[in-house]
Amino acid sequence: MEIVQQIVFVVALAATGWYITKRIQLISRAIRLGRSENRTDHADERLRTMLLVAFGQKKMFTNPLVGVMHFVIYAGFLIVNIEVLEIMLDGILGTHRLFAPVIAPVYPFLIDVFEILAVGVLTVCVVFLCRRFIVKVNRFQPERHREMTRWPRTDAAIILIAEILLMIAFLTWNTSDSVLRDRGVGHYAALQGVIPDFLISQYLKPLFINFSDTALIAYERIAWWFHILGIMAFAVYVTYSKHLHIALGFPNVYFSDLKPKGEIQNMPEITKEVQLSLGLPVTTGTDDSQTDDNGQQPAEIGRFGAKDVQDLKWINLMNAYSCTECGRCTAACPANITGKKLSPRKIMMDTRDRLEEIQQGWKANGYDYKDDKSLLNDYITAEELNACTTCQACVNACPININPLDIILQLRRYRVMEESQAPASWNAMFSNIENNMAPWKFSPTDRFNWANQVNEVK
Amino acid sequence: MPTETNYKVPTMADMAAAGEEPEILFWVGCAGSFDDRYKRVTIAFVRILNHVGIKFAVLGTEESCTGDPARRAGNEFLFQMQAVSNIQILNGYNVKKIVTACPHCFNTLKNEYPELGGTYEVIHHSQFLQNLINEGRIKVKDGQSFKGRKITFHDSCYLGRANKVYEAPRDVLEALDADLVEMKRVKANGLCCGAGGGQYFKEPEPGKKDVNVERTEEALSTGADTIAVACPFCMTMMSDGVKNKNREDSVRVYDIAELIAQKEGL
Numbered sequence: 195m196e197i198v199q200q201i202v203f204v205v206a207l208a209a210t211g212w213y214i215t216k217r218i219q220l221i222s223r224a225i226r227l228g229r230s231e232n233r234t235d236h237a238d239e240r241l242r243t244m245l246l247v248a249f250g251q252k253k254m255f256t257n258p259l260v261g262v263m264h265f266v267i268y269a270g271f272l273i274v275n276i277e278v279l280e281i282m283l284d285g286i287l288g289t290h291r292l293f294a295p296v297i298a299p300v301y302p303f304l305i306d307v308f309e310i311l312a313v314g315v316l317t318v319c320v321v322f323l324c325r326r327f328i329v330k331v332n333r334f335q336p337e338r339h340r341e342m343t344r345w346p347r348t349d350a351a352i353i354l355i356a357e358i359l360l361m362i363a364f365l366t367w368n369t370s371d372s373v374l375r376d377r378g379v380g381h382y383a384a385l386q387g388v389i390p391d392f393l394i395s396q397y398l399k400p401l402f403i404n405f406s407d408t409a410l411i412a413y414e415r416i417a418w419w420f421h422i423l424g425i426m427a428f429a430v431y432v433t434y435s436k437h438l439h440i441a442l443g444f445p446n447v448y449f450s451d452l453k454p455k456g457e458i459q460n461m462p463e464i465t466k467e468v469q470l471s472l473g474l475p476v477t478t479g480t481d482d483s484q485t486d487d488n489g490q491q492p493a494e495i496g497r498f499g500a501k502d503v504q505d506l507k508w509i510n511l512m513n514a515y516s517c518t519e520c521g522r523c524t525a526a527c528p529a530n531i532t533g534k535k536l537s538p539r540k541i542m543m544d545t546r547d548r549l550e551e552i553q554q555g556w557k558a559n560g561y562d563y564k565d566d567k568s569l570l571n572d573y574i575t576a577e578e579l580n581a582c583t584t585c586q587a588c589v590n591a592c593p594i595n596i597n598p599l600d601i602i603l604q605l606r607r608y609r610v611m612e613e614s615q616a617p618a619s620w621n622a623m624f625s626n627i628e629n630n631m632a633p634w635k636f637s638p639t640d641r642f643n644w645a646n647q648v649n650e651v652k
Numbered sequence: 653m654p655t656e657t658n659y660k661v662p663t664m665a666d667m668a669a670a671g672e673e674p675e676i677l678f679w680v681g682c683a684g685s686f687d688d689r690y691k692r693v694t695i696a697f698v699r700i701l702n703h704v705g706i707k708f709a710v711l712g713t714e715e716s717c718t719g720d721p722a723r724r725a726g727n728e729f730l731f732q733m734q735a736v737s738n739i740q741i742l743n744g745y746n747v748k749k750i751v752t753a754c755p756h757c758f759n760t761l762k763n764e765y766p767e768l769g770g771t772y773e774v775i776h777h778s779q780f781l782q783n784l785i786n787e788g789r790i791k792v793k794d795g796q797s798f799k800g801r802k803i804t805f806h807d808s809c810y811l812g813r814a815n816k817v818y819e820a821p822r823d824v825l826e827a828l829d830a831d832l833v834e835m836k837r838v839k840a841n842g843l844c845c846g847a848g849g850g851q852y853f854k855e856p857e858p859g860k861k862d863v864n865v866e867r868t869e870e871a872l873s874t875g876a877d878t879i880a881v882a883c884p885f886c887m888t889m890m891s892d893g894v895k896n897k898n899r900e901d902s903v904r905v906y907d908i909a910e911l912i913a914q915k916e917g918l
């Protein structure tokens with residue numbers, strides 16, 4: 195019997211591992227669709243940012259209460275992995291609480307900590323469900339945000355409910371295990387005197403008092419299997435969900451933009467053209483973000499700006515896979531606040547949806563497959579792009595340093611430079627700058643006229 | 653004092669001809685040169701520069717748009733045409749230090765020109781005024797008293813969030829001895845006036861209301877009678893907002909340089 199369980203466990207573990215590996219390969223292939231961009235400079239500053247913003251969750255604490263709640267789930271997730279390690283080994287080796295005798299003095303303490311965290315996670319998940327579906331926190335509501343369609347909402351609910359069930363399974367498993375130990379049934383008896391009752395689960399004993407031994411053993415096994423298979427299923431599911439941020443959040447923050455928020459990235463391929471047209475010596479070509487692996491400038495320059503995901507940078511695409519759809523960016527966006535169509539969260543979700551669509555195409559037709567859709571127009575419209583004030587509120591608000599503005603700007607560049615599709619009044623502004631050296635239609639010779647009034651009394 | 657009529661505005665060309673170099677270049681910006689309302693800010697600032705005796709100069713007709721609105725609207729080519737030719741002029745005059753009242757010029761000159769070959773020390777006029785006050789070069793006298801007046805400050809995105817200059821304009825306002833009241837969304841969380849990213853030069857997209865109206869409502873709800881700004885675009889947007897709310901009789905929008913000039917009686 196034991197050996198059957200071991201075989202089933204190993205098969206399940208291997209299947210999970212194999213499946214997740216495939217998913218990782220596919221997602222990283224999708225991210226590598228993007229253009230190259232060097233984000234490995236200033237390693238020390240990057241590390242510091244990652245420690246503060248990802249590990250320390252610094253930006254989550256802008257709202258301290260939500261910060262603390264999210265921290266509980268996060269800490270629970272990180273720390274419970276120690277317990278998962280024991281479960282894994284037990285599952286493979288057919289043992290029962292393998293670590294208990296080995297680390298006897300600290301074992302009960304560790305499990306007590308896990309139980310406290312489990313209760314914490316459970317409570318917070320319930321609170322988060324209420325915030326989403328009963329109290330109706332604005333940024334999650336489909337009535338206000340058209341990107342919050344059924345799937346993003348279901349996705350959030352699935353994860354919260356799954357976590358609640360996993361925690362319940364963990365706690366009741368500890369209880370049923372203790373009761374079996376107390377009764378001295380089978381191999382459970384071996385733990386008598388090795389582990390005491392645990393901090394929280396002991397209070398659940400009354401629930402099991404009327405169970406027969408067989409029923410208890412059945413419950414203990416079911417809870418154990420549910421817990422661990424649940425975790426495996428969760429791990430697979432996460433690769434399809436906004437909850438991928440639990441993994442990608444860390445590299446995403448490590449590779450975040452370190453420049454001042456107001457600085458828009460230069461386009462060296464244009465500098466070259468400008469220098470040529472002004473008859474100046476060409477100075478670009480040293481920017482490694484634009485060179486290939488041999489330090490050569492690519493022979494053919496791609497599009498100016500971005501029409502589809504391939505034209506964006508890999509970091510934009512990683513941003514898309516890391517986005518938690520929390521909507522903090524959108525809640526801070528002045529355009530969105532005042533009812534315009536633009537939502538930075540939607541920009542990120544659209545980018546990911548487009549990547550997922552390309553993945554589907556790959557799966558059905560091989561990696562050379564191309565469709566005739568694009569991120570611009572099929573997903574993101576001109577109306578959304580034109581509403582952005584480049585105020586960087588979204589960039590500032592994102593708890594994992596995602597930059598929706600960067601994508602918006604690259605799409606704008608494509609529309610303006612490749613398609614000449616700027617709004618008419620922008621075209622007028624452009625020609626004013628070109629002809630009058632100012633965005634307005636004033637004569638450049640009048641530029642200094644204000645000086646005549648310096649000595650006039652106000 | 654207000655009758656004083658000997659303020660000077662030297663140009664770089666004049667200075668170069670006289671074989672001199674100013675301590676600082678005052679970058680006026682398009683709005684500061686052409687917008688009737690913002691010209692008054694330019695003038696106030698020039699009077700302050702004269703008053704404290706700083707050796708400064710302007711480019712005059714040699715100045716040209718930094719290219720900020722073009723770049724943000726997506727016209728990178730036009731931006732770089734502007735930037736590269738401005739850099740030629742600035743480097744030609746051997747400019748080292750620039751002060752400007754426009755956060756957009758400030759951000760572009762400071763952060764975006766270096767990659768194109770123009771590296772300068774760039775400071776915003778709020779920082780410049782803060783320094784003058786700290787150094788005691790402006791000892792705020794009583795030209796106009798601000799005692800008991802409620803002032804609220806609207807953070808400009810390109811000064812605040814973009815470059816983390818939050819305290820300098822507030823320090824300047826503190827020096828006025830007025831009552832500084834903060835809005836609901838300030839500093840890193842400040843709400844845009846709605847003009848950045850080229851929005852100033854086109855109609856807003858359809859929505860519930862305009863951004864400047866939303867922001868003006870926030871400003872008015874503080875009960876302040878003065879909305880202080882440190883950006884020409886914020887100036888227009890907030891003034892329009894106040895008009896939209898029919899409060900132009902009781903609420904005024906001023907740039908921080910104007911307030912200091914008033915306090916100094918310049």
Ligand code: SF4
Binds near residue numbers: 536589
């Ligand atoms: S930068 Fe654009 S998208 Fe981001 S918050 Fe501001 S207006 Fe919204």
Ligand code: SF4
Binds near residue numbers: 516
């Ligand atoms: S971009 Fe950042 S702030 Fe916006 S929804 Fe995604 S994770 Fe949240």
